[in-house]
Structures are given as C-alpha cells and as structure tokens.
Amino acid sequence: DSGVTQTPKHLITATGQRVTLRCSPRSGDLSVYWYQQSLDQGLQFLIQYYNGEERAKGNILERFSAQQFPDLHSELNLSSLELGDSALYFCASSARTSGGSDTQYFGPGTRLTVL
Amino acid sequence: AQSVTQLGSHVSVSEGALVLLRCNYSSSVPPYLFWYVQYPNQGLQLLLKYTSAATLVKGINDFEAEFKKSETSFHLTKPSAHMSDAAEYFCAVSEASWGGGSNYKLTFGKGTLLTVNP
Numbered sequence: 001d002s003g004v005t006q007t008p009k010h011l012i013t014a015t016g017q018r019v020t021l022r023c024s025p026r027s028g029d030l031s032v033y034w035y036q037q038s039l040d041q042g043l044q045f046l047i048q049y050y051n052g053e054e055r056a057k058g059n060i061l062e063r064f065s066a067q068q069f070p071d072l073h074s075e076l077n078l079s080s081l082e083l084g085d086s087a088l089y090f091c092a093s094s095a096r097t098s099g100g101s102d103t104q105y106f107g108p109g110t111r112l113t114v115l
Numbered sequence: 116a117q118s119v120t121q122l123g124s125h126v127s128v129s130e131g132a133l134v135l136l137r138c139n140y141s142s143s144v145p146p147y148l149f150w151y152v153q154y155p156n157q158g159l160q161l162l163l164k165y166t167s168a169a170t171l172v173k174g175i176n177d178f179e180a181e182f183k184k185s186e187t188s189f190h191l192t193k194p195s196a197h198m199s200d201a202a203e204y205f206c207a208v209s210e211a212s213w214g215g216g217s218n219y220k221l222t223f224g225k226g227t228l229l230t231v232n233p
Contacts, residue, residue, distance in 0.1 A: 002158060033220060043205065043223040056220055090158060092221075104221060106151075106158040 003027065004093050004107035012113045018079040021110045025072055025093030031055075032074040033094075033104060034066055038087040049074055081114045088112075117142045117208045121224035129232050134193040136227045138180075138206030141187065147209040148189045149221065150180055154202045162204075165189060176200070201231045 003026035013019055025032050034046040036059075045058035049068035060066075063081075068074040078085060088109045094102035122137040140146055147166050151159040163174025170182045180191045189206060207221040 002160070004158075035221075042225045043221075045220045045222070048220055058220060092159075103149075103161055103164060105161070108158045 002105040004105050006091050006107035006110050010111050014115055015081055017081050021076040021089055023074045023091030026105055029093035029095050031094045032068055033092040034076050035090040036087050083114050086114045117210045117222050119206050119208050119224035121206050121227050123227055125228045127230040128196045131195050134196045136191040136204050138189045139187050140208045149207040150191050151205045152202050196231045198231050203228045
C-alpha cells in the first residue's frame, strides 16, 4: 500500500459526459501528479500540483483540468468525454526534499471507460 | 526533452533464470532514473532508483540495476526469476518540472511485460 488513495476505482460513462477523479496523497506529501495510461500512448504525465499551485503541464487536453485543495487532495476533471479518453488514470504524490529527486508514490488508479 | 527506450515489449524467462530488462535513456543532464513494476490491476510500485550516489543500485525483491553513462543505459537484472515476478516493468527518467526545485515529472518507457515460465 503506497498510502495514495484514489476514488472511484472504476468509472463507466458515456461520450460527452463529465467526470471527476479524486486523489488523496500520502500524509505530508505536498506534490500531486496525474498520469494517464492507455494502450496506444503508454504512461503519460498530465499535470503536477505543489501545495495548491499548478507547477507543470504535460500532454493534458484542454477538456481536462485539475486542482489541488487546501487539504492537499486533488481532483482531475474530464469533460466532453470521448471514446479515446478511456484509460487508467493514476495519481502520484511526493514530498519535497532539498536536492536530489523525490520518489513518486502511485495510487491504485481509476479505470475510466467511455461508452 | 528526456526520453526512455525499453528494448523488448515482452520478455519470457524460466523460473530460476536470469532476468534482464533493458532500458536506454536520453538526457542532456545527469539523469535520475527509476524502475517501477506494475502487477495486474494495480498501481506502480517503485523497485529502485538511481540518483547519482552509486552506479549499481539495489532494489526490492533482489532486483538491481546498473547505471552506465557511456552506454546511456540502466538495465534491470535479477539473478533468479520467481513466478511472482511476472508483471510489467517500466523504466522512467525524471525531469525537473520547475526550475531549481526537487519535484520532478516522470517520462516512462513503453514497458516490458515479463512472463515467468515454470
């Protein structure tokens, strides 16, 4: 158990709909990352938040948005869903240390199926 | 931009045999490198990471990896495969997502599915 929790575990919805994925980082971790895993694209970085602020964006579509709340949990909002958005969405968290690289701890993921 | 290439999308070994999973990276700066494992229907679990302290890195479950700068490689090995090692393995390189900070985003390879035969 990594200490990162994600809800829901599975989500089935229809095209055009909007969904919200939730992530709670490990206790004390300030950074939250979102990744998308799909068969054709593999694992791709979407967006990072640090202590409530957006820090970096990767291959995130404009239909997608995220935020990190004061209690440090994060939500990924996906709107106008398309069939191609079906994927496994992972959240990861890391602490901040001075120097060196932090380990990112991954949650179990949310499997999104768009029908 | 940094990138990772994992040679072989599928590797099959016999139980007790050596496991070798290959990873080559591209980076303009000294990299931080990671190996993660993903069991079916689960998240990613860190096996080991290289952060420039030592070129031979030991991880969990007897896995280890050697950083070779001249070959830009970070291959993962295990002396003796166990049935429980069957999973997908991902090599990743980190890239600073904001200047000077210690928070990084990961760029992953395509993954290597390891099958262990009895």
